[in-house]
Amino acid sequence: NAGVTQTPKFQVLKTGQSMTLQCAQDMNHEYMSWYRQDPGMGLRLIHYSVGAGITDQGEVPNGYNVSRSTTEDFPLRLLSAAPSQTSVYFCASSRHVAGVETQYFGPGTRLLVL
Amino acid sequence: AQKITQTQPGMFVQEKEAVTLDCTYDTSDPSYGLFWYKQPSSGEMIFLIYQGSYDQQNATEGRYSLNFQKARKSANLVISASQLGDSAMYFCAMREGAGKSTFGDGTTLTVKP
Numbered sequence: 001n002a003g004v005t006q007t008p009k010f011q012v013l014k015t016g017q018s019m020t021l022q023c024a025q026d027m028n029h030e031y032m033s034w035y036r037q038d039p040g041m042g043l044r045l046i047h048y049s050v051g052a053g054i055t056d057q058g059e060v061p062n063g064y065n066v067s068r069s070t071t072e073d074f075p076l077r078l079l080s081a082a083p084s085q086t087s088v089y090f091c092a093s094s095r096h097v098a099g100v101e102t103q104y105f106g107p108g109t110r111l112l113v114l
Numbered sequence: 115a116q117k118i119t120q121t122q123p124g125m126f127v128q129e130k131e132a133v134t135l136d137c138t139y140d141t142s143d144p145s146y147g148l149f150w151y152k153q154p155s156s157g158e159m160i161f162l163i164y165q166g167s168y169d170q171q172n173a174t175e176g177r178y179s180l181n182f183q184k185a186r187k188s189a190n191l192v193i194s195a196s197q198l199g200d201s202a203m204y205f206c207a208m209r210e211g212a213g214k215s216t217f218g219d220g221t222t223l224t225v226k227p
Contacts, residue, residue, distance in 0.1 A: 030212075030213075031212050031213030032213065033213050033214065033215070035217075040219075041219055041220075042118075042205055042207075042217035042218050042219045042220050043159075043205070043207075043215075043217040044217070045214060045215065045216070048213040048214050049213065050212045050213050056214075058214065059216070088157065090159060092159075094213055096212075099166055099168075099169070100164055100166070101147050101149075101164050101166070101209065102161055102164065103149065103161055103209075103215065104161065105151075105158065105159035105160075105161075107157075107158055108157055108158070108159075
């Protein structure tokens with residue numbers, strides 16, 4: 001049981017390049033989310049999904065796309081990278097069982113846009 | 115207006131003592147959840163404790179307890195018997211919809227030997 005996995009761990013992009021951050025979970029969780037964390041700050045929600053085929057925007061969605069074709073995978077696409085997207089990106093999955101909710105995070109992807 | 119407010123940027127506590135980290139929230143949704151996470155210097159996010167808005171009792175997980183005061187909209191984290199390994203950033207978060215959480219800016223806790 002790997003939990004939530006993210007690849008790559010670190011990436012350097014040039015302005016204007018595109019890339020996909022991968023996220024996968026093996027816990028059969030319905031809910032998955034992408035957050036970004038800027039230095040010294042909390043996490044901000046980019047996009048989230050409540051199930052396969054269903055996605056919605058969070059607080060800071062501009063410049064990012066997502067899709068959820070399977071329960072396990074939730075990739076985040078940067079369409080045209082900008083220096084303002086330099087951040088640490090976290091993917092999370094969650095479940096709500098017997099009135100208790102638990103959210104599990106991946107290890108994060110550090111992205112530097114030059 | 116901020117939905118989650120953590121007013122203590124940094125806190126110090128002596129080893130083996132208890133410490134309370136403050137969190138206030140703002141929502142008009144009657145159904146919500148409150149979380150606390152620990153982020154050590156290595157960067158991973160570690161789930162600590164959860165409190166549902168309809169829960170009558172305060173949540174507890176080992177040395178962690180959540181002091182939930184619904185009328186005051188506060189959800190403070192209490193860490194008992196602090197250990198050196200508790201030194202980290204702590205985040206309070208609120209879930210208002212499925213899979214959708216809002217985080218505070220965090221409190222840095224330093225445990226002194």
